[in-house]
Amino acid sequence: MKIILPDKTCRTQTITKMTVGELLQDLGINPVEVLVSLNGMLVVEDARVEDGDEVRIYRITHGG
Amino acid sequence: MPAVYHDRSARRHLCRDHFIAAVESRVAETIRSRQMIVPDDHVGIGLSGGKDSTALLMLLSRVLPSIGRVRLTALTVDEGIHGYREDTIRSADRLARDYGIDHISVSFSELFGKTLDAFLVGREHEACTICGVLRRKALAVAAKQAGVTKLATGHNLDDEAQSVLMNVLRGDLPRLVRDPGSASQGWFIPRVKPLMYVAEKELAVYLMLHGAWPDLPECPYAVHALRGEVRTLLATLEQRHPGTMQHLLASKAQIEKRCGRVSGAGPVRQCTKCGDPCSGEICQLCLLKKRLGM
Numbered sequence: 001m002k003i004i005l006p007d008k009t010c011r012t013q014t015i016t017k018m019t020v021g022e023l024l025q026d027l028g029i030n031p032v033e034v035l036v037s038l039n040g041m042l043v044v045e046d047a048r049v050e051d052g053d054e055v056r057i058y059r060i061t062h063g064g
Numbered sequence: 065m066p067a068v069y070h071d072r073s074a075r076r077h078l079c080r081d082h083f084i085a086a087v088e089s090r091v092a093e094t095i096r097s098r099q100m101i102v103p104d105d106h107v108g109i110g111l112s113g114g115k116d117s118t119a120l121l122m123l124l125s126r127v128l129p130s131i132g133r134v135r136l137t138a139l140t141v142d143e144g145i146h147g148y149r150e151d152t153i154r155s156a157d158r159l160a161r162d163y164g165i166d167h168i169s170v171s172f173s174e175l176f177g178k179t180l181d182a183f184l185v186g187r188e189h190e191a192c193t194i195c196g197v198l199r200r201k202a203l204a205v206a207a208k209q210a211g212v213t214k215l216a217t218g219h220n221l222d223d224e225a226q227s228v229l230m231n232v233l234r235g236d237l238p239r240l241v242r243d244p245g246s247a248s249q250g251w252f253i254p255r256v257k258p259l260m261y262v263a264e265k266e267l268a269v270y271l272m273l274h275g276a277w278p279d280l281p282e283c284p285y286a287v288h289a290l291r292g293e294v295r296t297l298l299a300t301l302e303q304r305h306p307g308t309m310q311h312l313l314a315s316k317a318q319i320e321k322r323c324g325r326v327s328g329a330g331p332v333r334q335c336t337k338c339g340d341p342c343s344g345e346i347c348q349l350c351l352l353k354k355r356l357g358m
Contacts, residue, residue: 032299035268042272044070044077060115060268061282061295
């Protein structure tokens, strides 16, 4: 699975199956503060991710 | 249709169409129930080009036709924040053009002689306080130039909940119940916040669904602000206890009900230095100018 973090850095992670919420928890990210797209589609925390997926995380706070 | 948003406090998942309808109807209801905007108003939108003001412009354009004939003018303040504001201002220009509305821009440089960056050298920890006072004046100047009857800002539920908690933490209860929507006998242009019951995350989802998500950097001075700490604290509480931010606004409403919403800390007076309306002898802007040696 390819993960694109809010600072636009990428990391690759091998997983079996997990939810977006569990992935965010592993990364120490509060779901209230981010949006997540899975293979280009906006998804909610209980969406399931698998190996081969691309997950992108957007931080929603810009300020000002 | 797949879910695009999980409303954790209402315990429901929403698809794209139902999510968009829910947000738009909440904004329309907020405007109607509080009579924020009425037919024939000329509304100035504080348009920084960031996500909140972009969503405000999009949502007002969608819901105002159901309220009546209302004119919109975009008002942009260029504080002069290098590496941050240039992109949002380009975005604001493009939005105003795309929506076919008038657009007035003012800058700290032209109004106060320097950029915010220049004012903040060695005073970075005061960024939000200094910017807030100067920005308020700049927006008032732009609103006056445009001749608007109301000034709408993109403050969302998260901003409002953070402000409630910050006022409590600072022991500033008068500010908690102050009514910025009041014209105070014509001294001020009433300020309205049509997005006050829409969460920051909902606005982000709304923009993303419309392909209008502005992928912009965060304000470089945000790290110095008490608001940043309060934001993280509240986001953690909201995650653990969904509805926390709504409850804070409900608490504020109950306090207002007991105290009565007040239009200011006291009777409106005129600043002895510049003549602007204020609550004391000298307005906040003149006090700040003196402190900054302007």
